[in-house]
Amino acid sequence: MARNKNLPLTETTYYILLALTQPRHGYAAIQEIAQLSQDTVHVAAGTMYGAIENLLKLKWIKEVPSNDKRRRVYVITTAGKSILQLETQRLRHLGNLAEDFGY
Amino acid sequence: MKKFRVFLDLNREEDWINAVQATGYRLTRVNSYFHYYTFQPLVATDQFNPYTRLDFRDKWMSRRNYQNYRQFFSDSGWRLIAGGRHGGIQYFQQKAATSDRDIFSDEHSKLSCRQRSSRYSALCGVLFLLYVFYILKMMSNVNIFDVKSWYLTPGLWQMQGDLLWKAILFETPFALLRVLPVFLFLIVGIYYLCRAIDGYHR
DSSP states (O other): OOOOTTOSOOHHHHHHHHHTTSOEEHHHHHHHHHHHTTTSOOOOHHHHHHHHHHHHHTTSEEEEOOSOTTSOEEEEOHHHHHHHHHHHHHHHHHHHHHHHTTO | OEEEOOOSOHHHHHHHHHHHHHTTEEEEEEETTTTEEEEEEOOTTOOSOOOEEEEEEOSOOOHHHHHHHHHHHHHTTEEEEEOOTTSEEEEEEESSTTSOSOSOSSHHHHHHHHHHHHHHHHHHHHHHHHHHHHHHHHTTTOOTTOGGGGOOOTTGGGOOHHHHHHHHHHHHHHHHHHHHHHHHHHHHHHHHHHHHHHHHHO
8 A cells, every 4th residue: 555655744843733733823833732742742843834835835734814914824624634534544554563573 | 153055955044043042142133135143141130041942934924814823833832033924044032941842742743843944945946946057058158167258348368567557457346246156056956856855865
């Protein structure tokens, strides 16, 4: 079975897609990721801005209207959800495999 | 304190700014056309010695996009010192000691920022030099390396004594207007090409 060419995702991309399950602006996503990862993953501003641009281009996330004129708000798209699903299956498979080996 | 410096590379520029700041200054202004950097000495009310970091934008941004960009960095603890929505280098300074130390948290995103800058320089270099070649072709009777050919007045060099000097004095502004833009574009074009070549080397 040919694997989707966008896989595997980077840890940062994976976390951003997870965080944008709810509509959030960029900095809110950074904070959410820090919390989700128990402060092990901290995405810096320049890295986050570039990642959002890239995900918008891939159409994995989209902008949604908001009341805050100064901050754009983004949410995951159907395409983003399916890539997240594929990556999660891949990671789950790896996890199960490792378990079989006694890890 | 004002300093003039020309850099071919964003990392070296950033390192230099932070090295100057480490001696007790903070960057307050950058003139990106004339490459002047203005530093102010830290005062007692400054609680810390900030880091300055460079981002590069290769595209024009709408007013709203640029506001979003600045607001996002501001939320993340970075104040914009210099830069504009029409692209180029954006200088960000830590707002507080608790801000992140860098605007990039992985090598990949930092590298792609530096690549954006190299590509942009390559494009600018080619455009400036194409323009210079085009102009030189249009002014085929002027050789920019031969000062005498800058003066287009017929019979100027056959004039004698006083008349020659008066004529030269009168014609020189026109001659300079004719060739200075070409030299300027040539220098800027070569500068951009050097930036691009330097970027591709690493």
